[in-house]
Amino acid sequence: MTFNEHLPALQVIVPLLSAPIVILLTPRGLAWAAAAASTLFSLFIAIALAMTTVTGTALTYDLGGWEAPYGITLSIDAFSSLLLLIVTGAGAVAIIAGKASIDVQIETHRQPLFYSAWLLALAGLIGMVISADAFNIFVFMEISSLASYILIAGGPDRRALPATFKYLITGTIGATFYLIGVGLIYMLTGTLNLADMEARISEVTSLNPLLAAAGFITIGLALKAAVFPLHVWLPNAYTHAPHMVTAFLAACGTKVAIYVLLRFNFFVFQANLPEHAVQFAFFLMPLALLGTVIASAVAMFEGHLKRLLAFSSVAQMGYVLIGASLLNASGLMASVIHLFNHAMAKAALFLAVASLAIRFRDLRVDELAGAARTMPWTCAAFVVGGLSLVGIPGTAGFISKWLLILSVMDHGHFGILLVAIIVLTSLMAVYYVWRVVEKLYFAAPRLSNVRVNEAPLTLLVATWIVALGNVAFGLYPELPLTLASHAAETLMEHPR
Amino acid sequence: MISLFGIFLLTLLVIVAIAIVHTRNLFAAVMLTSIFSLLMAANFFILDAADVALTEAAVGAGVTMVIFLSALALTAEREKRRTYTRSAGLIVVGVTAITLIYATFDKPPLGDPDAPVHQHVAPYYIEKTPEFMGFPNVVTAVLASFRGYDTLGEVFVVFTACIGVLFILDARRGVGSMYGRRGRGLHHHHIPQNVGRLLVPLIVLFGLYVQFHGEYSAGGGFQAGAIIATGIILYGLIEGENAALAAIPRPALLFLMVGGASLYGLVGVVCMLLGGHFLDYSVLAENPVTGRQIGVIAIELGVGMTVCGALLSIFHAFAARKHS
Numbered sequence: 001m002t003f004n005e006h007l008p009a010l011q012v013i014v015p016l017l018s019a020p021i022v023i024l025l026t027p028r029g030l031a032w033a034a035a036a037a038s039t040l041f042s043l044f045i046a047i048a049l050a051m052t053t054v055t056g057t058a059l060t061y062d063l064g065g066w067e068a069p070y071g072i073t074l075s076i077d078a079f080s081s082l083l084l085l086i087v088t089g090a091g092a093v094a095i096i097a098g099k100a101s102i103d104v105q106i107e108t109h110r111q112p113l114f115y116s117a118w119l120l121a122l123a124g125l126i127g128m129v130i131s132a133d134a135f136n137i138f139v140f141m142e143i144s145s146l147a148s149y150i151l152i153a154g155g156p157d158r159r160a161l162p163a164t165f166k167y168l169i170t171g172t173i174g175a176t177f178y179l180i181g182v183g184l185i186y187m188l189t190g191t192l193n194l195a196d197m198e199a200r201i202s203e204v205t206s207l208n209p210l211l212a213a214a215g216f217i218t219i220g221l222a223l224k225a226a227v228f229p230l231h232v233w234l235p236n237a238y239t240h241a242p243h244m245v246t247a248f249l250a251a252c253g254t255k256v257a258i259y260v261l262l263r264f265n266f267f268v269f270q271a272n273l274p275e276h277a278v279q280f281a282f283f284l285m286p287l288a289l290l291g292t293v294i295a296s297a298v299a300m301f302e303g304h305l306k307r308l309l310a311f312s313s314v315a316q317m318g319y320v321l322i323g324a325s326l327l328n329a330s331g332l333m334a335s336v337i338h339l340f341n342h343a344m345a346k347a348a349l350f351l352a353v354a355s356l357a358i359r360f361r362d363l364r365v366d367e368l369a370g371a372a373r374t375m376p377w378t379c380a381a382f383v384v385g386g387l388s389l390v391g392i393p394g395t396a397g398f399i400s401k402w403l404l405i406l407s408v409m410d411h412g413h414f415g416i417l418l419v420a421i422i423v424l425t426s427l428m429a430v431y432y433v434w435r436v437v438e439k440l441y442f443a444a445p446r447l448s449n450v451r452v453n454e455a456p457l458t459l460l461v462a463t464w465i466v467a468l469g470n471v472a473f474g475l476y477p478e479l480p481l482t483l484a485s486h487a488a489e490t491l492m493e494h495p496r
Numbered sequence: 497m498i499s500l501f502g503i504f505l506l507t508l509l510v511i512v513a514i515a516i517v518h519t520r521n522l523f524a525a526v527m528l529t530s531i532f533s534l535l536m537a538a539n540f541f542i543l544d545a546a547d548v549a550l551t552e553a554a555v556g557a558g559v560t561m562v563i564f565l566s567a568l569a570l571t572a573e574r575e576k577r578r579t580y581t582r583s584a585g586l587i588v589v590g591v592t593a594i595t596l597i598y599a600t601f602d603k604p605p606l607g608d609p610d611a612p613v614h615q616h617v618a619p620y621y622i623e624k625t626p627e628f629m630g631f632p633n634v635v636t637a638v639l640a641s642f643r644g645y646d647t648l649g650e651v652f653v654v655f656t657a658c659i660g661v662l663f664i665l666d667a668r669r670g671v672g673s674m675y676g677r678r679g680r681g682l683h684h685h686h687i688p689q690n691v692g693r694l695l696v697p698l699i700v701l702f703g704l705y706v707q708f709h710g711e712y713s714a715g716g717g718f719q720a721g722a723i724i725a726t727g728i729i730l731y732g733l734i735e736g737e738n739a740a741l742a743a744i745p746r747p748a749l750l751f752l753m754v755g756g757a758s759l760y761g762l763v764g765v766v767c768m769l770l771g772g773h774f775l776d777y778s779v780l781a782e783n784p785v786t787g788r789q790i791g792v793i794a795i796e797l798g799v800g801m802t803v804c805g806a807l808l809s810i811f812h813a814f815a816a817r818k819h820s
Contacts, residue, residue: 001768001771001772001773006768006774009768009773009774013761013764013765013774016648016652016761017757017758017761017762017765019652019655019757020655020753020754020757020758020761021754021758023659023750023754024750024754061773061774062773063644063645063773063774063775064641064642064644064645064773064774064775064776064777065772065773065775065776065778066641066642069616069617070617070620070621070642071642071643071645072643072645072646110663110666113659113662113663114663116659117656117659117660117663120652120655120656120659123652127649133646135646136643136645136646136649139646139649139650139653140649142649142653143649143652143653143656146653146656146657146660147656147659147660149660150656150659150660150663150664153660153663153664154663161664180596184599186613187603187604187611187612187613188612189612189616190611190612190613190614190615190616190617190618191616191617200612200616204612206602207602208598208599208601208602209599209600209601209602209603211599212595212596212598212599213599215595216595
């Protein structure tokens with residue numbers, strides 16, 4: 001077999017197998033170098049895979065040489081490729097840029113363990129994305145969840161521990177629900193492979209357990225994806241985590257859960273459960289709408305910058321679900337591309353936050369008054385990220401919101417209501433982003449903050465790369481658009 | 497007869513579960529959790545799932561209880577007076593239970609040979625295991641080869657959990673020991689000490705048997721790792737934590753943990769280098785059956801090493817914390 005044929009497997013085993021080695025690298029900086037190299041290599045593999053999947057082909061890899069359904073298969077299509085780019089991209093940027101920030105927040109002797117957990121979180125998320133096996137997704141969900149708990153508990157503040165504990169309990173319930181659902185399907189079909197499941201469920205006559213399975217899987221993954229009102233773990237976890245962990249997980253953590261949710265619902269259930277499409281839409285649409293409006297409203301009045309952005313994440317995930325619950329190709333395309341664009345915007349914003357945090361102890365918005373005078377580059381990057389979050393033309397965020405609005409327009413009177421809500425929540429986003437920008441640029445600096453200077457160069461460069469990425473993908477969105485349209489096509493191919 | 501016994505065990509299970517939720521005494525709750533696991537292991541056993549029963553008994557009833565007790569030694573024994581109501585939780589649990597019961601209405605009866613789980617992949621595994629693997633334990637074949645990638649993932653779950661404990665408890669900073677400065681163990685309790693001393697070598701020997709006989713009878717790396725760890729933890733409890741650390745020092749534990757996980761991964765990578773898929777052991781030797789046997793034995797060793805190293809590291813990480 002050639003090297004290229006092994007790429008799907010290498011995508012997950014490179015970060016996974018470097019994790020144990022990293023904890024042995026105790027000399028200062030070595031663990032970081034190894035973890036960064038491994039993450040960067042994963043990013044290159046993801047790019048190489050995207051070059052193939054962008055043409056619409058899907059790759060499969062039989063682990064252990066056993067073909068499905070007897071063995072476990074990896075499968076990578078355009079949708080998974082897009083998620084791989086998000087996960088590895090966010091991981092790579094955050095770890096390479098974040099050394100300065102992590103050095104401040106994590107004691108040197110604990111760093112090898114921290115970087116090991118970083119790689120495990122990365123490998124877990126990648127494993128969930130590329131697996132074509134329902135139980136294998138659970139195994140990698142466990143790895144990514146446990147590793148995320150560790151990363152979040154690494155926050156310097158003691159409040160990180162209760163935040164982690166809350167996340168741990170909710171996350172475990174979510175994972176258990178998912179497992180119960182998979183178990184019920186296994187009971188009915190005797191298989192764990194997703195494609196095989198889809199084929200065999202159509203022969204199942206007893207629909208009660210199947211209905212329960214769909215419910216358990218959807219709710220379990222919604223917990224993991226922090227779908228309103230199951231988002232309660234998220235704001236505290238994001239707020240008290242080390243800043244680089246927030247940048248990494250905010251960009252990709254919940255999105256992988258949404259990805260699995262969409263794959264399960266569209267691949268496995270949609271074709272086989274009568275009325276499932278309607279139930280799915282009726283369950284998610286109200287939650288999505290309530291979530292965007294309420295979380296945006298909370299963000300408007302939130303005083304802590306990280307928590308503000310965390311609530312904004314809950315709101316933005318609402319857009320993804322609105323698109324998905326429209327149940328047509330254009331809506332799905334909008335929601336898939338929003339996964340990518342929101343990751344870009346949030347990564348830029350949280351990297352800017354990490355830069356600010358190196359100079360400012362306290363991240364309450366009021367404390368950051370006048371930061372733009374001493375940290376002009378960081379604050380300008382925050383503005384670019386903010387514009388993309390709001391969806392100003394010329395940024396990545398505009399593309400997805402525009403597609404979403406075009407898609408909901410087709411839905412008559414209900415569509416007009418949806419447009420109104422999308423516009424309203426965008427205005428709310430304008431308000432909460434502006435509130436921060438106003439403080440950064442137009443408020444008089446506090447006396448104690450006069451002497452701060454610009455963030456370390458590596459962090460600044462990385463923040464700007466991501467910020468400019470928002471502009472680049474706003475002006476030339478071909479790659480994510482093509483991947484998203486293939487993804488929407490594959491998702492829509494499955495229903496009857 | 498079996499179903500009668502099953503009903504008896506399940507009833508006990510429900511009673512124990514309610515008692516765990518109800519009790520305010522955390523020590524009692526830990527003991528009850530252990531009993532819960534033991535009942536669960538018995539349940540698995542009468543369902544003919546001997547491998548799972550062995551794991552549940554060793555991990556659930558053995559190691560987990562010690563770890564819970566170690567954690568308990570760092571906090572209080574009694575739960576604080578609750579300041580919240582538990583009705584919301586009760587409603588969620590109730591709804592979940594009702595949904596689950598509703599889902600079982602259409603469940604194929606227990607032991608029905610026509611059930612889908614017995615008709616699809618399972619017959620393939622049963623039929624092909626002797627031919628492909630050359631050993632009779634189908635569970636080991638599924639776990640180590642057909643779904644070997646899952647098991648690799650499970651090993652890394654254990655590994656991650658251990659990293660988490662070491663990272664959060666920051667073991668290197670702890671200098672004291674909850675068993676006193678020199679960790680005297682149970683020197684003043686003669687009966688547990690002498691019985692324990694007799695048991696430790698037997699437990700470790702049994703663990704090694706489970707490890708290396710996994711292809712032929714119930715067991716394998718997970719169970720063996722947990723059993724051996726239990727034996728050494730028992731040694732630590734009766735002779736003092738420092739004696740256990742002297743027998744297997746921290747660097748050795750780290751080596752076990754890292755080495756086991758790496759060994760597993762390395763076997764997979766070697767398969768790739770020899771021209772097969774990741775974890776396709778058949779390329780490891782001229783004869784594919786021999787190759788698979790080599791692969792299974794090697795990865796089972798990796799599993800055992802990681803599980804044993806990780807469980808002992810977790811135990812020592814708790815034990816090293818000063819009582820605060």
